[in-house]
Amino acid sequence: MEIKLEGLNKDYGGVAAVRDLDLHVREGEFVALLGPSGCGKTTTLLMLAGILRPTGGTIRFGDRIVNQVPPQARNIGMVFQSYALYPHMTAYGNITYPLRLRRVPAPEMRRRAEQVAERLEIGALLDRKPGELSGGQQQRVALARALIREPDLLLFDEPLSNLDARLRLTTRAEIKRLQRELRITSVYVTHDQVEALTMADRIAVLREGRLEAYDTPAALYAHPPTRFVASFIGHPPMNLLPASLMQQDGELRLHVADIDLALPEAIRGRLNGHGRTAKQVLVGIRPEDILPAGDGQLAGEVDLIEPLGREDLLSVRVGSTLLNVLAPSAPDLAPGKNVRLRIDPIRIHLFDPETDHALLAA
Numbered sequence: 001m002e003i004k005l006e007g008l009n010k011d012y013g014g015v016a017a018v019r020d021l022d023l024h025v026r027e028g029e030f031v032a033l034l035g036p037s038g039c040g041k042t043t044t045l046l047m048l049a050g051i052l053r054p055t056g057g058t059i060r061f062g063d064r065i066v067n068q069v070p071p072q073a074r075n076i077g078m079v080f081q082s083y084a085l086y087p088h089m090t091a092y093g094n095i096t097y098p099l100r101l102r103r104v105p106a107p108e109m110r111r112r113a114e115q116v117a118e119r120l121e122i123g124a125l126l127d128r129k130p131g132e133l134s135g136g137q138q139q140r141v142a143l144a145r146a147l148i149r150e151p152d153l154l155l156f157d158e159p160l161s162n163l164d165a166r167l168r169l170t171t172r173a174e175i176k177r178l179q180r181e182l183r184i185t186s187v188y189v190t191h192d193q194v195e196a197l198t199m200a201d202r203i204a205v206l207r208e209g210r211l212e213a214y215d216t217p218a219a220l221y222a223h224p225p226t227r228f229v230a231s232f233i234g235h236p237p238m239n240l241l242p243a244s245l246m247q248q249d250g251e252l253r254l255h256v257a258d259i260d261l262a263l264p265e266a267i268r269g270r271l272n273g274h275g276r277t278a279k280q281v282l283v284g285i286r287p288e289d290i291l292p293a294g295d296g297q298l299a300g301e302v303d304l305i306e307p308l309g310r311e312d313l314l315s316v317r318v319g320s321t322l323l324n325v326l327a328p329s330a331p332d333l334a335p336g337k338n339v340r341l342r343i344d345p346i347r348i349h350l351f352d353p354e355t356d357h358a359l360l361a362a
């Protein structure tokens with residue numbers, strides 16, 4: 001089912017939690033709502049569920065405006081962070097609860113429960129109560145309960161937050177695989193950019209109740225349209241440094257951290273309208289786009305090394321700023337040592353320090 005939010009607003013008393021939100025979720029698409037705490041993710045999800053009424057705007061499920069439709073008539077499945085299972089019921093009782101409400105005959109209920117339990121590999125646990133299940137198993141039961149009603153829309157509210165790191169990884173992959181197989185339109189709330197990047201077809205980045213950006217994970221990572229997106233997506237976050245941009249003898253040059261960098265023609269060609277007139281800018285460089293190299297343009301001093309296994313996260317002091325650098329582990333680097341860093345100018349990002357908007361076209 002296709003979902004369209006148009007000019008959606010939600011006020012709680014004087015608090016504008018969601019503002020003028022337009023969002024189109026295609027049939028079968030997996031969309032993540034991503035943003036920091038308080039940006040309006042859960043409020044948006046609860047309006048999709050019918051639990052909260054919008055203050056303004058419309059919610060369309062297919063061609064139908066559903067603003068006034070109660071949750072039980074929306075055919076949605078919900079999975080919460082807290083699992084929200086009934087503790088006195090067995091897994092079977094919990095999973096089949098939505099069908100019992102609809103008075104589905106017992107044999108069909110049993111057949112559908114066994115089918116969904118098999119898919120989620122919890123067939124052997126159906127007689128246990130939630131207290132006798134691990135967190136991961138409880139979350140599978142909650143997922144089975146959401147799926148058994150064959151919903152038109154699946155809504156997830158931070159479903160992995162209560163799981164330990166390893167289980168989070170496997171459950172993440174499972175949810176994604178299930179969604180791919182079943183092609184149920186899904187909206188997934190998270191503040192974890194890794195979850196959004198790895199699971200979603202498209203990510204809606206929310207900031208203070210507004211839609212900041214909406215695109216595929218790859219596009220948002222490669223060409224963040226704003227400074228906020230640049231610093232929110234990607235870990236460790238993109239380095240952002242004040243710099244000045246100059247046109248000199250037909251060449252575009254960037255003055256950053258006391259160095260002068262000639263920018264390639266390809267960058268000049270990508271400058272948008274604002275970029276062509278900008279003087280003071282913020283230059284963004286992802287940690288993986290800076291490398292320690294003997295002939296690097298920047299001179300710095302290693303402040304800290306965090307080994308990550310395959311590579312090291314270096315914190316390097318360049319002038320008065322600390323840069324995050326992701327580099328293959330190198331035994332000769334140590335805190336206090338001088339290091340030269342090479343920036344590949346083709347991989348830089350530029351932002352307007354006043355509007356925060358990108359100055360380079362994608």
Ligand code: ATP
Nearest residue numbers: 012015016017036037038039040041042043044191
């Ligand atoms: P989190 O990740 O912390 O859950 P969120 O992005 O889901 O955050 P919401 O829960 O949607 O954010 O809240 C959006 C804004 O609305 C916040 O400023 C919050 O304080 C406010 N808010 C949420 N629920 C209510 C309420 N019942 N009454 C008043 N204000 C509320």
